[in-house]
Amino acid sequence: MSQKTDGRSRVRLNRSRVLETAVALADTLGIDALSMRRLAQELDVVPMALYKHVADKEDLLDGMVEVLIREIDPPAPGADWRNAIRLRVLSARQALQRHPWARQAIESRARPTPAVLEYQDSFAGIFLAGGFTPDLAHHVMHALGGRMWGFTQELFDGSAAPAAEAPPPLTPEAQAAMFAQMQELYPNIVTVATAAQHDDGSVVGHGCDDQFEFEFALDLLLDGFERLHRQGWSSAQVRKQAAG
Amino acid sequence: MSQKTDGRSRVRLNRSRVLETAVALADTLGIDALSMRRLAQELDVVPMALYKHVADKEDLLDGMVEVLIREIDPPAPGADWRNAIRLRVLSARQALQRHPWARQAIESRARPTPAVLEYQDSFAGIFLAGGFTPDLAHHVMHALGGRMWGFTQELFDGSAAPAAEAPPPLTPEAQAAMFAQMQELYPNIVTVATAAQHDDGSVVGHGCDDQFEFEFALDLLLDGFERLHRQGWSSAQVRKQAAG
DNA sequence: CCGTAAGGCGTACGCTGTACACTTGTGACG
DNA sequence: CGTCACAAGTGTACAGCGTACGCCTTACGG
Numbered sequence: 001m002s003q004k005t006d007g008r009s010r011v012r013l014n015r016s017r018v019l020e021t022a023v024a025l026a027d028t029l030g031i032d033a034l035s036m037r038r039l040a041q042e043l044d045v046v047p048m049a050l051y052k053h054v055a056d057k058e059d060l061l062d063g064m065v066e067v068l069i070r071e072i073d074p075p076a077p078g079a080d081w082r083n084a085i086r087l088r089v090l091s092a093r094q095a096l097q098r099h100p101w102a103r104q105a106i107e108s109r110a111r112p113t114p115a116v117l118e119y120q121d122s123f124a125g126i127f128l129a130g131g132f133t134p135d136l137a138h139h140v141m142h143a144l145g146g147r148m149w150g151f152t153q154e155l156f157d158g159s160a161a162p163a164a165e166a167p168p169p170l171t172p173e174a175q176a177a178m179f180a181q182m183q184e185l186y187p188n189i190v191t192v193a194t195a196a197q198h199d200d201g202s203v204v205g206h207g208c209d210d211q212f213e214f215e216f217a218l219d220l221l222l223d224g225f226e227r228l229h230r231q232g233w234s235s236a237q238v239r240k241q242a243a244g
Numbered sequence: 245m246s247q248k249t250d251g252r253s254r255v256r257l258n259r260s261r262v263l264e265t266a267v268a269l270a271d272t273l274g275i276d277a278l279s280m281r282r283l284a285q286e287l288d289v290v291p292m293a294l295y296k297h298v299a300d301k302e303d304l305l306d307g308m309v310e311v312l313i314r315e316i317d318p319p320a321p322g323a324d325w326r327n328a329i330r331l332r333v334l335s336a337r338q339a340l341q342r343h344p345w346a347r348q349a350i351e352s353r354a355r356p357t358p359a360v361l362e363y364q365d366s367f368a369g370i371f372l373a374g375g376f377t378p379d380l381a382h383h384v385m386h387a388l389g390g391r392m393w394g395f396t397q398e399l400f401d402g403s404a405a406p407a408a409e410a411p412p413p414l415t416p417e418a419q420a421a422m423f424a425q426m427q428e429l430y431p432n433i434v435t436v437a438t439a440a441q442h443d444d445g446s447v448v449g450h451g452c453d454d455q456f457e458f459e460f461a462l463d464l465l466l467d468g469f470e471r472l473h474r475q476g477w478s479s480a481q482v483r484k485q486a487a488g
Numbered sequence: 489c490c491g492t493a494a495g496g497c498g499t500a501c502g503c504t505g506t507a508c509a510c511t512t513g514t515g516a517c518g
Numbered sequence: 519c520g521t522c523a524c525a526a527g528t529g530t531a532c533a534g535c536g537t538a539c540g541c542c543t544t545a546c547g548g
Contacts, residue, residue, distance in 0.1 A: 121432045123432075139457060141436065142396065142457035143396075145461065146396070152387075186361050191381075192371075212483075221464060239456075
C-alpha cells in the first residue's frame with residue numbers, strides 16, 4: 001500500500017522490479033511467451049521503457065538467471081566435499097523446479113555473467129577444499145556438466161508450454177492399440193519404460209520418478225569422483241597410458 | 245547436371261531436398277540464422293512453397309534431426325554392450341560435431357519423432373542384450389541423458405554464432421590485468437582452469453580438450469554401470485534401503 | 489527555483505512464422 | 519491427343535517480435 005498504482009504518480013521502474021516480474025511471468029506463461037512487449041504490459045509500461053533498465057533481451061535473461069542463482073543455497077559450511085556438492089546440486093535442482101524456464105534459459109546463455117562465474121567458482125572451491133587436485137577438479141566439473149545446475153538433459157519432458165492443450169483422453173481400446181503398436185515398433189523402450197513403474201499404470205513415459213533418476217546419476221558420478229580421488233587419479237597418467 | 249537450374253523447368257522440390265538444404269544452411273549460418281525465408285531463398289523458391297513439404301518450422305527441425313540420426317553408425321554387431329554403447333555414443337558425437345546446431349535443435353524438440361524413438365530403442369536393446377535388467381537399463385539410460393546424443397551440456401561454449409565477431413585482440417598488458425582480476429574474483433576457477441592446459445598458453449576457458457572431457461565422463465558412467473550390473477543392482481533394493 | 493539527467497513514451501523498421509486464396513505445372517486416363 | 523484433377527509453387531497479408539531514435543516529463547541536487 002505504499003504507493004497507489006492508479007492516480008497520478010506511478011511506481012518507478014528499476015532493474016530488480018523488471019527482473020522479478022520477468023521471472024514471475026516466465027513461471028506462469030513459460031519462457032516462450034515472455035516477450036519484451038508482454039513484460040512491459042505486465043509492468044504497465046511501454047515496451048521501450050524496459051530498455052532503460054536492461055540492455056536487451058539477452059541481458060534480461062542473464063538477469064533472470066541471476067535471480068535464480070540467488071535462490072540456491074550457499075555451500076553448507078561444515079560438510080565434507082561430497083555432501084557439500086550433493087546438497088548444493090540438489091538445492092539448485094529445487095530452484096530449477098520452481099522455475100521451469102530456467103533450464104532453457106541457462107543453456108541458451110552464450111557467456112557467463114559474474115553471478116554464474118561466482119557460482120561455478122564456489123563449486124571448484126568445494127572440490128579443491130576437499131583435497132582434489134586442480135586437474136581432477138577440472139575434469140570432474142566437466143563430468144558433472146549441467147547436473148551442476150540441477151538438471152539432466154531430459155529430452156522430451158514436454159514442459160515447454162505449461163498447460164499445453166492435452167490430447168483428448170483416449171479410450172481404453174485406443175490405449176491398448178497404441179501400446180501394442182509401441183510394443184511392436186519399439187519393444188526395448190517398452191520393456192525398459194514399463195520396468196520402473198509397477199505402481200503407476202500409465203503407458204510409456206512420465207511414469208518414472210525424476211528425482212530418483214537425477215540422484216541416481218548424481219550419486220553414480222560422485223561415487224566415481226570419490227574413487228578417482230582416493231586412488232590419486234591424474235589426467236597425465238591416463239593420457240600416458242593411452243599413448244603407451 | 246541432370247537438370248538445369250535456369251531456363252524454363254525448375255528442379256522439383258521435395259522433403260529430402262528441403263531438409264538437406266536446411267541442414268547445410270544451418271551448418272554454415274548457424275541455427276539462429278536459419279529462417280523459413282532464408283531457406284526458401286536458398287532453394288530459389290517462395291517461402292510458402294516450403295509448407296507443401298514440411299508442416300511448419302517444428303516439423304522442419306524434427307526432419308533435420310532425423311537427417312542427423314541417419315549419420316550415426318548403427319550398433320556394432322559383434323561388440324559387448326559396453327563397447328557397443330561407447331562406439332555408438334562416440335559416433336553420435338562425431339555427427340554432432342559436424343552439425344553444431346544439432347545440440348540445440350535436439351534439446352528444443354518437444355516430442356520424439358519415430359526416428360528418435362528408434363534410436364533410443366536401439367540403445368535400450370544394447371543394454372538388454374548385455375544382460376541388464378529392464379530396471380537397471382532404465383536408470384542407466386536416464387543417467388546417460390544427453391550424453392547418449394554425444395554431448396554433455398557444456399554451458400558457454402560460445403558456439404552460438406559461428407564466426408561471431410571476436411573482441412579485438414588484447415594487448416599482453418590487458419591480458420595480464422584481466423588474468424589478475426579473474427584470479428582475485430574467481431581464484432578457484434583460475435586454479436582449475438589453468439591446471440589442464442600446460443600445453444596451451446591461453447587464459448581461462450577453451451584450452452581444454454573437449455573430446456577428453458567427454459570420454460572421461462562417459463567412461464566414468466560406463467564404469468559405474470558395469471559395477472552396478474555385476475553386483476545385481478536393483479532400484480527396489482535401493483529404495484528399500486533408503487526407507488529402512 | 490531551476491537545470492539537468494534519468495525515466496518513460498511514440499513511432500517506425502525490418503524481421504519472423506504462417507494463413508488463405510490464387511495460378512501453374514504435371515502425370516493419368518479416356 | 520485432350521482433358522481433368524491434384525500437387526506444387528506464388529502472392530498477399532497479418533500479427534507478433536526485438537529494438538533504434540527522438541521527444542516529452544518527471545524527480546532531484548545545487
